[in-house]
Amino acid sequence: MFADKPTLKGKHVTLCPAGPEHTDGLIELISDPDVHRLTGSHGHINDDQARQWYATRGEHTERLDLAIMADEEYVGEVVLNELDTDNLSCNLRIALIGARVFGKGYGTEALELVLGHAFTTTPLHRIRLDVFTFNERARHVYKKVGFVEEGVERDALRWDGEWHDSVRMSILRPEWQARS
Template identity: 65%
Template sequence: MFANKPVLSGERVTLRPVGPEHVEGLWELVNDPEVTRLTGSHGVIDRGAAEIWYGSRGEHDDRLDLAICTTEDDDYVGEVVLNDLDAHNLSCNLRIALVGARAFGRGYGAEAIRLVLDHAFATTELHRVSLEVFDFNDRAAHVYRKVGFVEEGVRRDALRWEGEWHDAIMMSVLAPDWAVR
């Protein structure tokens, strides 16, 4: 479904298929303590694994991994991914992460999500794109609602972070809703 790995351009960001040239940015992203907290990432990724990961994403037609780069200087500021494809039910998951404070609050995430959803709903048969956001990530939840995601429910105590339990809020956007937004 995602054999086409496009370059998508907006006012603030350009989305590019991830590749080895983006490993330095990915390394910054996965080593930012605030990013790991916001994404609930407990694991540690080694540099070699990051290089292999970004070097192999183009080979997979069941997912779309795009680097978020600024339009002004092509600086890597994050990634947006469509993954967990369920081809029978025409649905997938959306995941996004920005590199941290230097990318937060600048509209990069909202524009990246709009660009990837515009592409997905216009060029594939996808009907549903879903995501989860942790209850303490108000900034992300606000952006998801603003771009058109609707809250569907809550997975209670889905994340244990530094000894405290947090809920995961489930959200989705459907192709018909996206078309009339």
């Protein structure tokens, strides 16, 4: 379903197929402690693993990995993955490189671009995501672009000895069409 690896241009960001040329940005992203907390990532990958990961993203037709670029600088990634072709649904995840790019609208625009692509060029009906309750900034952005909260997974993340809930959100094709 994601054999086409498009470049999507917005006013402030361009989404392009993630590749080896974005590895330094990915390494910065996955090295940021705030990004680890916001994504609930306990694991770490080394530079060689990051290079290998981005070198192979274009080969996968069951997922779409896009680098978020602003002024030709890597500022994050947005990914459609966990494709369920029987139910025409997938997961979405997005991560920005850190506090220096937060609050500039990059995430909102990237989400709008990828949702527009998904709902106009594929048969997808539903796109879902999970976000931790402490990540109010992300929850606000997801709601702003049309995601609806569906439920809460209690105590889904243990971080620094404390438990945190995760909120499942989704957007359906008809909801996106009504907003467009």
